[in-house]
Amino acid sequence: MAAESPAPRSCVPRRSVRWRPVLAAVCAGLLAGAPAAQAAPKPTVKQLKKELAALQKDSDRLITDYYSSRIAHQKADKAEKAAREKLTAAQEVFDRHSTDLRALAVAHYTGAEPNQTAMLVANQDPEALLSRLALVQHLVSLQDAKLRGYAKVRDDRQRAQEEATARAEELDQTLGELEGRKKKAEKQIERIKDKIDQLYRAPGMRPDGTFVPQLPQGADNITPRMALVRQLVKERFEVPFGIGCYRAIQDGGEHPLGRACDFMLSHGGALPSAAERARGDQIAAWAIKNARRLGIMYVIYRQRIWHTRTGVWRAMSDRGGTTANHYDHPHISVY
Template sequence: MAVASLAGVRRGPRWKKLVALAAAVTVVLVPVPAAAKPKPTVKQLKKELAALQKESDKLITDYYDSRIALQKVEKTENAARARLRDAQEVFDREAVNLRLMGVTQYMTGEPNLLNMFGGPGAPEAMLSRVAIARQMIDLQNARIAGFAQVRDEFKKAQEELAAREEDLRDTVADLDKRKDKAVKLIDRMRDKIEQLYDVPGARRDGTFVPQLPAGEDNITPRMRLVKQLVQERFEVPFGIGCYRSIRDGGEHPLGRACDFMLSRAGAMPSAKEIARGYKISEWVVKNAKRLGIMYVIYRQRIWHVRTGSWRTMTDRGGTTANHYDHPHISVY
């Protein structure tokens, strides 16, 4: 009887209401995806910048004080080095004199005063010879004592220099730590400042509206912003090449690409410039979604925003063609 009643409910309007209610409850229980974090407002960014500026001023002051301390330690270390150099000269000279005295004594034998001063003679002559011999012995003793003093001063100068060099190493290490901390904070400030720039043609969903090239440089506003930010952050001493009229299937003729040169005339860049190229590439990749970057090419490797990873490219047969002398940046 109970089973029959349940079957009736399933076929009746009450069952339909229960099904509808369960469906509604199910919909409510489904978790809603978290909304994307909104872009900070200009007011928020400026507030964060003010706090960072305060912290930066303190770090820069500490760095300045550390540099002054380093200069003082270097001055003390240089003075200690000069004293050691002077002591070394005196030490070497006295060592030579002492060796000469030893050689003379060895060649003439133990002081035989009668032989040294012409053999036996009148008592007056003997007394004279003894007096001269005593003077020589006293001179010898004084020279030995002087040498010991010089030796001790030399050792003291060595110890002082070692202590000053240790102080110098510690101060340099402390200065490097302070500098690294200040540089990292400055980079954070630079990131905040760059966020104040509105990327031209960016949509809320992260897509980018196509743009036409404009201006005398024939590049898009989006490419121009990326070029400006890279140049301000990293400097590019060998120039930046963007628009090219040659239709090679790339982004240059469309005003959507720039080459940030690291050398001239196709020469292989220095180690310093190669490192600069890596820093530019890493920063651009890090900010790709914000700036509308499509892909980056550097040192025969390409990074595309679709894959989010680097892959090796085929050999195009040259330093410039393989992008060993510049990072290439293309935007949407």
């Protein structure tokens, strides 16, 4: 006969008679509860590369769409310019014919009165009268032709106006499509950059997420962890005004330990341009986003400090200058 399995030990003290029903219910709930949730496993390099390949394939499609939109926009721009030139020429002809038409109207309304015309006809001989009537008929024919010509010019100008308006609307539409596709492609490129970042892990990370201290190395006297962060920032954002890391001055910070770098946004203590300030914002945001994975301890930028422990920005005291207050560079320190 098979031995019975031992009953699970109760978590209710035997002496707690009065509270035994309540404690028993609590214990039952704890024992029957679901196992503690485990953190989702980190993606492997193989998985990340597979996801990266899919992102790049989709990126190629978006870039192709963007290219097609650029071509369509360029064609629309060319057609709009041609329509505007055509309208300008039509307007010039229209203005000239309008002037002629006004002159014709003035001549008509300032001519002889009917009784005066009859008197002139009565006093002329037949030959002269025929010549004058022929001239009048000729002038009437010229007037009719001028009126017909004016009508054509007017219609041509109207068509040119409508075509110019249509081409301008088409240009606006293609511009909107171009901007939309550009933004989609840019977002996809950012996803690819983020996925590439995830391929890197800070050296010296323990399984519990803490970091083993590192010694500076190489000619630039910075730790491998700082070297990785510097490389990633330099490749992703470019830093045209230089990167300063190790310095021997013992100021209580991480620079003398090879664990900090300054990513300069201007020269000589000058305030950075709006574009460079935006670059600084992007570097700081990237550092915060990747802090735990890359072993970033804190970020200083624009007289504020963000620390991994708190996860929020806080103001710093005035240190007396653009560089000292970190307005011209984000500072990144690693563990």
